[in-house]
Amino acid sequence: MKTLTKYLKFWSVRLFFLLIIGLIAFGGYFYSVPQINAGNVILINPFYNQSENIPTWLYEVDYFIFIFLVTSVLIIFMILYYNANKSKEEKIDKEHMITFVEKIFFFLYPVEEYNEKQKKNQLNGIKKDLTNDHSKQLFLNTLRKIHAQTTGLVSEKTAYLSKEINYTNFIRANLYSPYFSDNLFALKVIGDFQLKGYEKHILKLTKRKNGVLHSEAIVTLLKLKIYDNLLFLIDINMELSIWDLNIIIKTVQELNILNIDYLSLIQSETAEISALGIILVRLRNKSDFKSEIKLKIGSANPLVSEEACITYCYLANCVEEYAYLIEIFNIVSEKSQSTIISKIATTQDKTVSVKFLNFVVNNQPFSQKVEAIRLLLDLDINVISEFRNSENLVIRQSCYQVLDINL
Amino acid sequence: MNLLNWIDVINNIFLIYAISLFALYLFNAVMSILELRSYSNKNKYVDYKSMLSFQKLPSVSIIAPAYNEEKTITDNIKSLLAIQYENFEIIIVNDGSKDESLAKIIDYFELVKVNRAYELNLSCQPIRAIYQSRNAAFNNLVVIDKENGGKADALNAGINVSQNDLFLAIDVDCIIESDAILKMVKPFLDDCKHVVIASGGVIRIANSCELTEGKITKVNYPTNFWAKFQVLEYFRAFTLGRMAWCKVNGLLIISGAFGLFDRKRVIKVGGYDMNSVGEDMELVVKLRRYMHEVEKINYRVAFIPDPLCWTEVPESYKILSRQRNRWTRGAIDTILKHKKMFFNPKYRIIGMTSFPNWVFFELLPPIIQAIGLIYFAILLFFDLVNIHIFLILLAFVLSFSMMYSIFAVFFEAYTYHKYKGVKYFTQTILIIILEMFIYQPLNMYFSLTGHYDYFFKKNKKNWGEMPRTGFSKN
Numbered sequence: 001m002k003t004l005t006k007y008l009k010f011w012s013v014r015l016f017f018l019l020i021i022g023l024i025a026f027g028g029y030f031y032s033v034p035q036i037n038a039g040n041v042i043l044i045n046p047f048y049n050q051s052e053n054i055p056t057w058l059y060e061v062d063y064f065i066f067i068f069l070v071t072s073v074l075i076i077f078m079i080l081y082y083n084a085n086k087s088k089e090e091k092i093d094k095e096h097m098i099t100f101v102e103k104i105f106f107f108l109y110p111v112e113e114y115n116e117k118q119k120k121n122q123l124n125g126i127k128k129d130l131t132n133d134h135s136k137q138l139f140l141n142t143l144r145k146i147h148a149q150t151t152g153l154v155s156e157k158t159a160y161l162s163k164e165i166n167y168t169n170f171i172r173a174n175l176y177s178p179y180f181s182d183n184l185f186a187l188k189v190i191g192d193f194q195l196k197g198y199e200k201h202i203l204k205l206t207k208r209k210n211g212v213l214h215s216e217a218i219v220t221l222l223k224l225k226i227y228d229n230l231l232f233l234i235d236i237n238m239e240l241s242i243w244d245l246n247i248i249i250k251t252v253q254e255l256n257i258l259n260i261d262y263l264s265l266i267q268s269e270t271a272e273i274s275a276l277g278i279i280l281v282r283l284r285n286k287s288d289f290k291s292e293i294k295l296k297i298g299s300a301n302p303l304v305s306e307e308a309c310i311t312y313c314y315l316a317n318c319v320e321e322y323a324y325l326i327e328i329f330n331i332v333s334e335k336s337q338s339t340i341i342s343k344i345a346t347t348q349d350k351t352v353s354v355k356f357l358n359f360v361v362n363n364q365p366f367s368q369k370v371e372a373i374r375l376l377l378d379l380d381i382n383v384i385s386e387f388r389n390s391e392n393l394v395i396r397q398s399c400y401q402v403l404d405i406n407l
Numbered sequence: 408m409n410l411l412n413w414i415d416v417i418n419n420i421f422l423i424y425a426i427s428l429f430a431l432y433l434f435n436a437v438m439s440i441l442e443l444r445s446y447s448n449k450n451k452y453v454d455y456k457s458m459l460s461f462q463k464l465p466s467v468s469i470i471a472p473a474y475n476e477e478k479t480i481t482d483n484i485k486s487l488l489a490i491q492y493e494n495f496e497i498i499i500v501n502d503g504s505k506d507e508s509l510a511k512i513i514d515y516f517e518l519v520k521v522n523r524a525y526e527l528n529l530s531c532q533p534i535r536a537i538y539q540s541r542n543a544a545f546n547n548l549v550v551i552d553k554e555n556g557g558k559a560d561a562l563n564a565g566i567n568v569s570q571n572d573l574f575l576a577i578d579v580d581c582i583i584e585s586d587a588i589l590k591m592v593k594p595f596l597d598d599c600k601h602v603v604i605a606s607g608g609v610i611r612i613a614n615s616c617e618l619t620e621g622k623i624t625k626v627n628y629p630t631n632f633w634a635k636f637q638v639l640e641y642f643r644a645f646t647l648g649r650m651a652w653c654k655v656n657g658l659l660i661i662s663g664a665f666g667l668f669d670r671k672r673v674i675k676v677g678g679y680d681m682n683s684v685g686e687d688m689e690l691v692v693k694l695r696r697y698m699h700e701v702e703k704i705n706y707r708v709a710f711i712p713d714p715l716c717w718t719e720v721p722e723s724y725k726i727l728s729r730q731r732n733r734w735t736r737g738a739i740d741t742i743l744k745h746k747k748m749f750f751n752p753k754y755r756i757i758g759m760t761s762f763p764n765w766v767f768f769e770l771l772p773p774i775i776q777a778i779g780l781i782y783f784a785i786l787l788f789f790d791l792v793n794i795h796i797f798l799i800l801l802a803f804v805l806s807f808s809m810m811y812s813i814f815a816v817f818f819e820a821y822t823y824h825k826y827k828g829v830k831y832f833t834q835t836i837l838i839i840i841l842e843m844f845i846y847q848p849l850n851m852y853f854s855l856t857g858h859y860d861y862f863f864k865k866n867k868k869n870w871g872e873m874p875r876t877g878f879s880k881n
Binding site: 054058069071078087242247272365370394397401404 | 450462523593596796800807
């Protein structure tokens with residue numbers, strides 16, 4: 001029923017605007033003819049006789065002036081309405097927030113533990129304030145935020161409160177609502193309180209073209225911990241943005257999701273998912289996938305290639321791997337090169353590091369020169385004097401920067 | 408053809424031009440509604456602070472050129488230091504100030520000369536010294552002291568010293584909201600269909616606003632007569648105009664006071680044009696041209712409608728006229744420099760729509776209006792004007808103009824609701840009416856002088872000074 005109401009509201013607003021446009025068009029037509037015969041009803045245009053004194057086009061300009069003036073007056077009323085309404089809304093929201101937080105905390109931290117009857121009374125007290133959809137959204141959002149930002153008993157109690165308040169229908173109505181912001185609200189609540197039973201619909205939302213909805217739906221599914229191997233990301237078969245990648249990684253890390261199918265992610269044909277798999281391997285230090293990641297260095301997709309190189313650098317620990325990093329140095333991105341520079345400086349074979357870092361100082365862009373000189377300072381202090389007196393101004397400057405105690 | 412036929416032809420040309428202009432305004436209104444709705448829907452529940460723990464977040468340099476800003480500079484830097492972002496630095500470029508700006512910041516922020524290395528990717532006046540703070544609280548503050556070379560030159564120097572992925576070009580006297588960079592960076596992350604090369608933001612007017620610790624704490628409607636007009640003008644320009652062009656990916660300008668750019672691409676196009684007084688528009692046009700000619704990939708210039716940047720606007724006739732004159736010269740300069748793009752299908756929507764829009768509806772209106780007035784005076788002199796028709800057409804133009812301005816005010820109330828109260832509302836309605844008879848004709852005049860100065864005066868590259876009263880007085 002609630003969903004139906006939302007759809008009715010959604011379409012009635014659109015119909016209203018269509019009606020206004022229709023009215024303006026009809027008014028324009030009516031203004032241009034002497035009369036309209038609608039069955040037995042005859043509508044006479046009282047202005048028509050004016051058109052005989054002026055050119056037709058000018059007569060129609062009059063109509064536009066009328067429309068502009070009427071619209072201006074209407075907009076002025078709308079401004080007054082919105083100003084009054086928004087100020088009132090802001091005030092009510094502020095008051096509600098204070099009441100909600102107070103009541104939530106009163107429920108969470110009773111002076112004495114409540115018995116069932118007292119609990120029921122408290123719940124009824126809370127429900128009494130939730131008179132409309134807006135206040136319900138505000139309340140659930142407040143509760144959700146407390147739940148998401150806390151752990152242990154507080155978090156458990158907020159979850160309990162959300163369950164007891166029993167707004168299943170309200171959440172469902174928001175999830176199925178035609179309004180995009182309602183969907184987002186429902187997803188946040190479902191995700192944070194881990195409410196089950198909506199997975200199928202959420203899976204559909206992950207395929208929406210609307211980036212924000214798609215991204216929030218993915219995060220919600222992760223929070224529900226149903227598809228924790230992350231393979232559903234491959235099934236969605238949609239491009240992910242860097243924003244999506246960040247959000248997914250953040251959620252996976254925060255929820256400490258462990259059953260990830262790294263190999264399938266790395267091998268995914270969707271570049272961003274492959275990059276996601278590679279980043280997760282790095283964050284979880286899964287050296288078993290080194291060979292798969294090595295294959296991704298030099299991938300046609302720059303994101304995959306770069307992440308693969310950085311991860312390989314992170315996981316490399318033997319002479320052959322260090323040698324491979326030096327070998328690919330010239331074909332990878334600047335960011336990957338910077339990671340390689342730092343990694344090579346840690347190799348056991350000092351001669352290899354010094355030789356490589358010298359190469360960087362003499363041939364690479366200035367930011368890498370600075371980094372290489374900084375690393376060389378720890379390995380071979382003698383080369384520093386050489387750089388200080390270098391004929392190359394950038395090398396000299398880079399060296400001075402490294403030696404500046406204020407930096 | 409006799410004289411009356413000629414008059415008919417000229418009248419029709421004016422009519423067609425006026426209808427196109429009105430159509431454009433309607434297009435702006437519709438597009439901006441769609442864009443703003445979509446923006447607010449998409450970002451209603453975004454937790455921007457979560458970005459601070461993102462794995463892949465571009466680093467940002469805030470570059471703020473300063474010239475003779477001793478009154479406000481320390482307050483402004485304090486405001487910038489309050490910005491929330493994970494990996495950012497603030498680069499203040501002292502562009503050869505003749506006052507005590509540099510001494511003040513050295514003293515306040517405990518700065519010392521450092522040997523920071525940099526590459527001269529972009530040409531600029533010599534850098535005298537680079538300073539950083541000994542105080543760990545200001546470790547992301549860098550101050551460049553250089554020879555005077557103008558705003559574009561100072562920005563280029565800042566870009567040379569900066570090493571981050573993106574840079575935010577701002578006026579040092581602007582007050583930036585603490586989450587401004589987070590909001591500006593988001594489009595660079597959340598678009599998987601386009602590469603975002605730059606993002607711009609709304610500039611709001613800070614005159615008469617209350618400021619505490621570098622933050623706007625209370626938004627007041629300006630008390631100054633000229634500033635009131637500009638509030639209305641900024642509503643129209645930013646909320647309606649730029650939002651609409653952003654919707655169709657045709658934005659040609661990002662305000663020089665507040666714009667985030669991809670640093671490497673800016674270096675590739677040669678940075679800011681030091682010979683232009685409209686360096687902000689020139690850079691965006693140049694970047695777009697580069698994307699079409701060289702990279703040839705889907706790209707976008709984003710625009711954020713949230714009020715993120717607050718600035719002082721001119722409060723006197725003299726300074727306002729100077730500013731508008733400069734804006735016009737800058738726009739003409741950019742248009743002429745990139746005239747190749749005009750109606751050139753190679754540049755798609757930019758060449759076929761945005762660029763012609765700038766020519767016909769941003770640059771030409773003052774000239775057409777002036778010609779129209781002279782033409783009307785001649786017709787009046789020879790008694791060739793039908794006063795009845797004239798009055799109807801005048802009422803048509805004024806009623807449309809009023810409706811459009813009222814709509815812009817409504818839009819502000821509907822979305823951000825920063826200005827409140829009956830006093831503000833009644834004053835705004837009055838300003839809308841006065842604007843049509845005072846401010847718009849004056850703006851036309853300022854713009855005409857800009858045209859004249861550009862084409863007939865030698866000092867067309869002159870910036871002119873804009874003295875600041877300073878937020879501290881608030």
